[in-house]
Amino acid sequence: MNHTEQLKALDDARWRIAIALTAAMMALYFGFILLVAYAKPMLGRLVVPGLSLGILLGALVIVAAWVLIWIYVRWANTHYDAAIDALRGRS
Amino acid sequence: MTGIFFFIFIALSLGVTYVAARRTRSVEHFYTAGGSVTGLQNGLALAGDYMSAASFLGIAGLVSLSGFDGLIYSIGFLVGWPVVMFLIAEPLRNLGRYTFADVVAFRLRQAPVRVAASIGSLAVVSFYLIAQMVGAGNLIRLLFGFQYEYAVAIVGIVMLGYVLFGGMMATTWVQIIKAVLLLSGAFLLAVMALSRFHFSPLALFSAASEQYGAAVLAPGRLVSNPFDAMSLGLALMLGTAGLPHILMRFYTVKDAKTARLSVSYATAFIGFFYLLTFILGFGAMVLVGQPAIRAIDAGGNMAAPLLAKAVGGDAFLGFISAVAFATILAVVAGLTLAGAATLSHDLWVNVVRHGVSSDREELKVARAATVVLGLLAIVLGIIFKGQNVAYMVGLAFAIAASANFPALVLSMFWRKFTTRGAQMSMLVGTASSLILIYFSPTIQLDVLKNPTAWFPLRNPGLVSIPLSFAVGMVVALLWPEPEADARFAEVEQRIHATGSLRP
Numbered sequence: 001m002n003h004t005e006q007l008k009a010l011d012d013a014r015w016r017i018a019i020a021l022t023a024a025m026m027a028l029y030f031g032f033i034l035l036v037a038y039a040k041p042m043l044g045r046l047v048v049p050g051l052s053l054g055i056l057l058g059a060l061v062i063v064a065a066w067v068l069i070w071i072y073v074r075w076a077n078t079h080y081d082a083a084i085d086a087l088r089g090r091s
Numbered sequence: 092m093t094g095i096f097f098f099i100f101i102a103l104s105l106g107v108t109y110v111a112a113r114r115t116r117s118v119e120h121f122y123t124a125g126g127s128v129t130g131l132q133n134g135l136a137l138a139g140d141y142m143s144a145a146s147f148l149g150i151a152g153l154v155s156l157s158g159f160d161g162l163i164y165s166i167g168f169l170v171g172w173p174v175v176m177f178l179i180a181e182p183l184r185n186l187g188r189y190t191f192a193d194v195v196a197f198r199l200r201q202a203p204v205r206v207a208a209s210i211g212s213l214a215v216v217s218f219y220l221i222a223q224m225v226g227a228g229n230l231i232r233l234l235f236g237f238q239y240e241y242a243v244a245i246v247g248i249v250m251l252g253y254v255l256f257g258g259m260m261a262t263t264w265v266q267i268i269k270a271v272l273l274l275s276g277a278f279l280l281a282v283m284a285l286s287r288f289h290f291s292p293l294a295l296f297s298a299a300s301e302q303y304g305a306a307v308l309a310p311g312r313l314v315s316n317p318f319d320a321m322s323l324g325l326a327l328m329l330g331t332a333g334l335p336h337i338l339m340r341f342y343t344v345k346d347a348k349t350a351r352l353s354v355s356y357a358t359a360f361i362g363f364f365y366l367l368t369f370i371l372g373f374g375a376m377v378l379v380g381q382p383a384i385r386a387i388d389a390g391g392n393m394a395a396p397l398l399a400k401a402v403g404g405d406a407f408l409g410f411i412s413a414v415a416f417a418t419i420l421a422v423v424a425g426l427t428l429a430g431a432a433t434l435s436h437d438l439w440v441n442v443v444r445h446g447v448s449s450d451r452e453e454l455k456v457a458r459a460a461t462v463v464l465g466l467l468a469i470v471l472g473i474i475f476k477g478q479n480v481a482y483m484v485g486l487a488f489a490i491a492a493s494a495n496f497p498a499l500v501l502s503m504f505w506r507k508f509t510t511r512g513a514q515m516s517m518l519v520g521t522a523s524s525l526i527l528i529y530f531s532p533t534i535q536l537d538v539l540k541n542p543t544a545w546f547p548l549r550n551p552g553l554v555s556i557p558l559s560f561a562v563g564m565v566v567a568l569l570w571p572e573p574e575a576d577a578r579f580a581e582v583e584q585r586i587h588a589t590g591s592l593r594p
Binding site: 011015059069 | 159163292295297306320352362365583
């Protein structure tokens with residue numbers, strides 16, 4: 001592969017990961033909203049005294065946002081930056 | 092007591108402004124603090140720009156009065172940040188210089204794109220400003236007993252002082268101070284509230300459900316229509332990635348890697364803060380009581396200050412009130428700076444002057460624009476006195492998501508995007524958001540008191556965002572622009588420039 005093709009491949013990889021992670025966040029959040037709309041009694045059920053399933057899942061959506069960002073940052077810091085540096089070094 | 096904390100904050104922030112003013116000599120410093128902000132600093136400043144008084148007082152109030160339903164907002168306001176991270180932050184940093192329109196116009200014809208982008212940006216900034224100014228007036232009247240008009244004028248003038256003299260450097264530091272105060276204030280308040288419940292959030296939730304029924308821990312009436320909730324959710328999620336004052340912050344760091352780091356910090360802080368609102372809301376519900384919260388403000392906006400008084404007495408009330416005030420000031424400053432950059436950099440330099448202007452001239456125009464926007468904010472705040480403006484933050488997010496986000500994404504990632512496509516996408520996004528919200532229950536039922544509304548959704552996002560994407564793409568496919576297509580290679584090259592390159 002020449003330089004341009006490698007850059008293109010890297011671009012495609014970043015794009016795929018960005019789309020996949022964005023889709024994951026949307027699926028989780030809109031899944032939560034749909035549960036809020038259609039499964040009200042289920043979300044009101046207590047997991048342990050004081051903690052309803054709704055509050056637990058809500059807090060987990062926030063935690064999921066952190067986890068998705070962590071996955072992206074880890075990929076970008078290890079793979080993406082290194083690949084860019086390598087390509088640059090050669091150009 | 093409140094006065095002491097208030098004056099400490101004002102003195103500290105004006106001191107920072109004085110130091111910043113001596114370094115703000117060029118346009119680049121005025122708009123971006125010379126790209127010298129670190130990842131942690133920018134993370135805090137992003138959090139400062141984003142955590143408005145609406146989220147601190149409004150969401151805590153909503154949770155205190157409606158329990159679980161209020162939490163839906165807490166969560167909605169956070170989930171936009173991963174989108175900012177994955178799609179926007181790094182490419183934006185690499186492609187632009189001062190405003191997000193730099194990125195949209197990168198390979199397109201400057202003037203038409205910038206005019207359309209300015210309309211969207213200024214609409215977002217104006218509606219956001221109105222919501223903040225009216226909130227400021229009411230809050231200060233409640234907290235300090237000042238007359239509404241004076242309160243609005245004080246906020247406007249102090250904010251003008253920050254932005255006019257200290258530019259982005261002062262605005263950034265005001266955001267950082269505010270973010271630290273807000274995070275530590277909210278944390279302290281949550282800990283003090285939890286100390287009454289053996290430091291167990293579950294014991295607090297149990298107490299709430301014993302007192303007000305198990306319904307407070309379950310979804311209630313707020314999301315009666317799932318399309319409404321999806322529409323608001325979509326606007327909050329994609330709107331975050333289209334707010335001009337948030338996007339502008341990515342130019343204050345030296346490179347894309349630092350932009351990435353700053354979103355990580357920002358999301359950590361903002362998520363932590365919204366988790367705290369769970370505790371603050373339920374804490375106020377139990378320790379202050381719903382009747383007492385409603386008695387002072389029917390919307391519940393005083394829940395957090397009242398909780399502070401209940402757990403920490405007048406001194407703590409003073410501290411939390413000063414924090415709420417700092418919060419409003421900082422958000423207003425960020426919005427004004429973003430609006431000024433749009434007026435001077437996008438409209439004056441790139442449209443009126445066709446991109447040819449001296450640094451000196453641009454700085455002068457930017458400062459003049461700041462004064463105009465500051466005065467406009469005061470006037471709008473006074474005009475909308477006593478109006479129900481709660482919907483305006485939702486509207487600002489809807490316009491940001493419909494006008495700015497689609498054009499930004501398409502210009503960076505879609506080769507075939509064109510000037511006309513960008514222009515139409517941004518104009519249709521702005522216009523459809525405004526028209527649909529006018530015919531929605533939000534305006535027709537709540538504001539105009541009409542019996543019915545023609546458009547069923549309270550937030551236009553679910554219709555206006557896909558519409559703006561569709562219009563942009565159809566127009567671009569019908570009227571191709573070979574020059575823009577040819578210059579896409581430059582975008583692809585630049586997007587990867589993770590170093591400290593400045594275009």
